[in-house]
Amino acid sequence: MLNKTILITGGCRSGKSRQALSIADKFSGRKVFLATAEPLDAEMKERIARHQQERGKDWITQEEPLDPVVVLKEEGKQAAVIVMDCLTLWVSNMMMKNMERSAILDKLETLIDACVRTHCTVILITNEVGAGIVPGNELSRNFRDIAGDANQKVASRFDQVVHMVSGIPVTIKSASNDAFEKLHDESAHEFSPQKKQGLYEAIYKRRDIRHFNSSPIDPTVLGRVLDAAHHAGSVGFMQPWNFLVINDQKLKEKVAYNFKEASATAAVQLSKDRQQLYKSLKLEGILDSPINICVTCDSTRFGPNVLGRDTIKETDLFSTCCAIQNLWLAARAEGLAVGWVSILSQEQLKKDLEIPGHVFPVAYLCLGHTDEFYKKPMLESAGWANRTPLEKLIYYNTWKGNPQGFSVQIPTQS
Ligand SMILES: Cc1cc2nc3c(=O)[nH]c(=O)nc-3n(C[C@H](O)[C@H](O)[C@H](O)COP(=O)(O)O)c2cc1C
Numbered sequence: 001m002l003n004k005t006i007l008i009t010g011g012c013r014s015g016k017s018r019q020a021l022s023i024a025d026k027f028s029g030r031k032v033f034l035a036t037a038e039p040l041d042a043e044m045k046e047r048i049a050r051h052q053q054e055r056g057k058d059w060i061t062q063e064e065p066l067d068p069v070v071v072l073k074e075e076g077k078q079a080a081v082i083v084m085d086c087l088t089l090w091v092s093n094m095m096m097k098n099m100e101r102s103a104i105l106d107k108l109e110t111l112i113d114a115c116v117r118t119h120c121t122v123i124l125i126t127n128e129v130g131a132g133i134v135p136g137n138e139l140s141r142n143f144r145d146i147a148g149d150a151n152q153k154v155a156s157r158f159d160q161v162v163h164m165v166s167g168i169p170v171t172i173k174s175a176s177n178d179a180f181e182k183l184h185d186e187s188a189h190e191f192s193p194q195k196k197q198g199l200y201e202a203i204y205k206r207r208d209i210r211h212f213n214s215s216p217i218d219p220t221v222l223g224r225v226l227d228a229a230h231h232a233g234s235v236g237f238m239q240p241w242n243f244l245v246i247n248d249q250k251l252k253e254k255v256a257y258n259f260k261e262a263s264a265t266a267a268v269q270l271s272k273d274r275q276q277l278y279k280s281l282k283l284e285g286i287l288d289s290p291i292n293i294c295v296t297c298d299s300t301r302f303g304p305n306v307l308g309r310d311t312i313k314e315t316d317l318f319s320t321c322c323a324i325q326n327l328w329l330a331a332r333a334e335g336l337a338v339g340w341v342s343i344l345s346q347e348q349l350k351k352d353l354e355i356p357g358h359v360f361p362v363a364y365l366c367l368g369h370t371d372e373f374y375k376k377p378m379l380e381s382a383g384w385a386n387r388t389p390l391e392k393l394i395y396y397n398t399w400k401g402n403p404q405g406f407s408v409q410i411p412t413q414s
Contacts, residue, residue: 004218005115006123007154010164011131019162019169020083020123021055027121029080031059034072036090038065051085065093069107069114076118087126087154088147095139101146108150112157116335117215117369124158126151202333205373209337212288212368221334222291222367228330229295234319236307241323241362244294244353254352255344255364256286262343281382284341289368294353295324297360320362327365337370 006023008016024031033055039045052061062071068084075082084090094104115122130148135141155161161173191199226243234240246252267278286292297320309315324340331338341364349361379385390410396403 004121005158006121006160006162007126007151007158008123008162008164008169009126009128009151009155011128014164015167015169016125016127016164017051017054017085018167019164020085020125023123024081024083024121027080030075030078032071032075032079032082033059033061034068034075034082034084035061035063036065036068036084036086036093037063038093065090066097069111072111072114072118072122076114076120076122079120081121081123082118083123083125085125087124087150088129091147091150092143095143095146101142104146105149105153108153112154116157117213119215124154126154128163198333199329202329206328206332207337207374207377208339209370209373210282210285210288210339210366210378211370211372212285212290212337212366213371214290215369217291217336217367217369221336225327225330225334225336229323229327232319232323232326234322235309235315236302238302238306238309238316238319240297240299240301240316241320242296242298242359244296244355246292246294246353247290251352252286252292255292255341255349256284258344258348258352259284259286259341262345266343277382277384281379281384283343285339285366285368286341286364289337289339289366291367293327293363293365293367294349294355294361295320295327295363295365296355297362298358299360300358317360317362320360324363324365331367332373335369337368337373339366340364341366 006020008020010016035048035051037044037048039048055061060075062075064071068090072082072084091104091108094107099107115124127147128151129144135144155173159174160171163170163172222245229241229243230239246255263283267275270278297317299316301316306316328338328340344364346361349355349364350357350359353361355361374381377385377387380387394408395401396407
């Protein structure tokens with residue numbers, strides 16, 4: 001798998017630019033060199049001219065010392081690859097304009113978002129400036145610190161990080177499927193604090209999303225997300241799920257029509273004041289999202305007697321919901337938005353998707369990229385419902401029982 005966002009770091013003259021160009025040269029199509037350098041003196045002019053010559057004729061050079069995001073957004077629509085050279089010069093350009101550290105780091109977040117969201121591959125070059133002795137003046141020390149922080153932020157969100165040492169590329173981070181295979185092999189009993197935090201972050205930052213932009217979904221990413229779903233627990237290990245991956249526009253239009261009808265029926269059952277609020281809510285993104293997925297449950301899988309299901313028949317449906325939650329969390333970790341649409345006639349959905357009678361469509365999901373993961377559930381922001389305090393939902397020993405010698409410590413952010 002080719003990584004979409006690549007950070008190339010290293011010391012001065014370590015071969016960073018050459019490495020970036022040799023990766024980019026493998027692309028066919030528009031190649032953009034986004035230069036943040038300003039030719040302020042003769043030495044810089046000479047350096048820029050030399051680099052331009054090295055790149056050859058099939059490159060387009062865009063010079064943007066302060067606002068590379070504008071170029072990324074514009075060129076990202078048509079380019080196959082953009083090489084930005086370099087992050088540290090961009091930071092120093094902003095410092096020279098007397099921008100505060102916080103403003104620089106805000107700009108950096110916007111840059112990272114643009115790199116991650118753009119359609120094309122982005123290769124960002126940076127410098128390791130923190131390895132030498134402590135600089136003698138405050139401005140230089142500030143520059144070293146901001147550059148270090150900037151490198152860390154980019155490295156944490158980019159797919160791949162390559163450290164150039166004496167012309168040799170050393171991959172220090174890779175989100176390729178190889179890394180995921182290694183993940184499956186890991187037998188460590190304890191999760192590291194970072195891994196724990198990552199999991200909780202996916203849980204707390206997961207949202208049901210109904211607003212999508214037009215960015216396509218990377219099939220490799222979708223593969224990982226569905227594989228995460230497929231690793232959910234299931235009663236008797238029956239794995240009752242199937243995933244219908246829908247990108248057919250006509251089919252999506254049929255489902256969107258189904259939603260419209262079902263939503264109108266649901267609305268009339270509400271009180272008059274709730275009806276108004278209900279109608280103002282966006283409750284699906286069927287046509288806006290590039291991919292829809294219907295997750296189904298086949299109760300007949302493994303025959304009539306499934307270990308653990310004989311007593312509670314619905315456990316196959318519960319298992320499918322576990323898979324859906326895995327999908328939702330993995331998608332969030334990948335930066336993919338998911339919206340669950342249940343305001344649908346199941347009968348009609350089964351007909352449109354040609355689902356056999358014994359198979360139950362559990363969830364109809366919209367998947368795509370979004371400009372914003374809502375900070376809170378959209379229904380909370382819209383005044384429809386609030387999160388119930390967790391302490392009200394925990395009983396001890398018996399229904400509505402009080403603590404007896406043991407009580408749960410609820411985290412403050414909950
Ligand atoms: C089983 C199920 C069905 C849902 N159906 C819909 C739906 O039809 N339309 C919608 O806008 N949201 C739907 N949602 C999303 C919920 O509204 C959402 O999960 C809830 O408001 C909490 O927000 P959050 O997911 O962002 O935390 C559904 C969620 C679940 C779990």
